[in-house]
Amino acid sequence: MSKSTKYLIAIALLLVANLWLFFSGESSATPKAEKYFLAEDLDGISRFLFVLDQDTVKLEQTGEGWMLNNQYPADEGFVNTLISVLERVEVGRTIDEWNGDVLGSAEVEFDFNSRYRFQFATNPTKTKTYFISEGDAKEVAVPGYRDNVADIFALHPDQWRDRLIIDGSWRTIQKLNVEKKNDDFEIKFDDTFFLVDGQAPSDSSVVVNYLNQFQQFQANEMVSPGRFPQLDSLLETEPMATLSIEDIKHESPFTLQIYPNLENQGFHLAVDGDGQRMVLDARRVQRILSHPLN
Known part of the structure; x- marks a missing residue:
């Protein structure tokens, strides 16, 4: 047998061996990481309750979706992120008889019935998270998750609220008014298309893009x-502009009062017709308040 033939046979054997190791799941010999929660339990989550300092966050599944503190619709995307994080939480080392500080407490309800309670804490540098139950602490982490796991429990209740304030487009909006100093404008649907300040626009795509x-x-x-x-104090001043939108999906017009931003702030305070307060990016506000034909 020639030397080259021996090389080819050796290479073939190595290739077969590598393929066998790959498809047979070499990783199966590696101890599988322990998950903190069972996947089948998380499929039936019906409520979360987080308490941190003076803030309480209660996220509850209802027939109309997730609700926050029995008052506001919750951001479904944030809740799904929370569930995804919990599904991936893995357990590291165990610390018997935890004596460190505790940030807050959490309660997870399954199928509107059983509940699991634990406390959460971090190390002094806030780079590690610990879940504490019955006096023992387990260091936990999510592979590939760059933030500290405890951070998601520390979100302010406002940050769990649904941020959608209106959903309209050129197909549904019937009338839009912007009132601001020396530069009001109106967009109104008229028979087949929109008029801008009573005139037909020369470029209809500009109006479509604005409304979208x-x-x-x-x-x-x-x-x-x-x-x-500092934002509360702005309510004692005059708004810089008022936006009003009539949309076929809503019985009454949507209104939004927008206030001047404070120095070095890249956002504006805005208040809708129901008195809900929010902040909007300053560049976004500029686009909304700019005449579409200018």
Whole structure:
């Protein structure tokens, strides 16, 4: 047998061996990481309750979706992220008789029935998370999750609120008014298309693009009274503009009062017709308040 033939046979044997190791699941010999929660339990989550300092977050599954603190619709995307994080939480080392500080407590309800309670804590540098139950602590982490696991429990109640404030487009909006100092404008549907300040636009796509800004229009964040005193003080001033939208999906017009932003702030305080406060990105506000034909 020639030397080259021996090489080819050796290479073939190595290739077969590598393929066998790959498809036979070499990783199965590696101890499988222990998950903190069972996947089948998480499929039936019906409620979360987080308590941190003075804040309480209760997320409850209802017939109309997730509700926050029995008052506001919750952001479904955030809740799904929370569930995804919990599904992937893996257990590291165990610390018997935890004596460190505790950040807060959590309760997870399954199928509107059984409940699991634990406390959560971090190390001094806030790079590790510990779940504490019955006095023992387990270090937990999510592979590939760059943030500390405890951070998701520390979100302010406002951050769990649904941020969608209107969902309209050129196909559903019937009339839009912007009132601001020395530069009001109106867009109104008339028979077959829109008039801008009573005139037919020369470029209809400009109007379509402007109105489509309000598809799935979300606030950057909802803001409750008292959370940011500097924003509360803005309510004592005159708004810089008022936006009004009539949409065929809503019985009454949607209104939004927008206030001047504070110095060095890249966002504006806005208040809708129901008194809900929110912040909007300053660049977004500029686009909304700019005349579409200018």
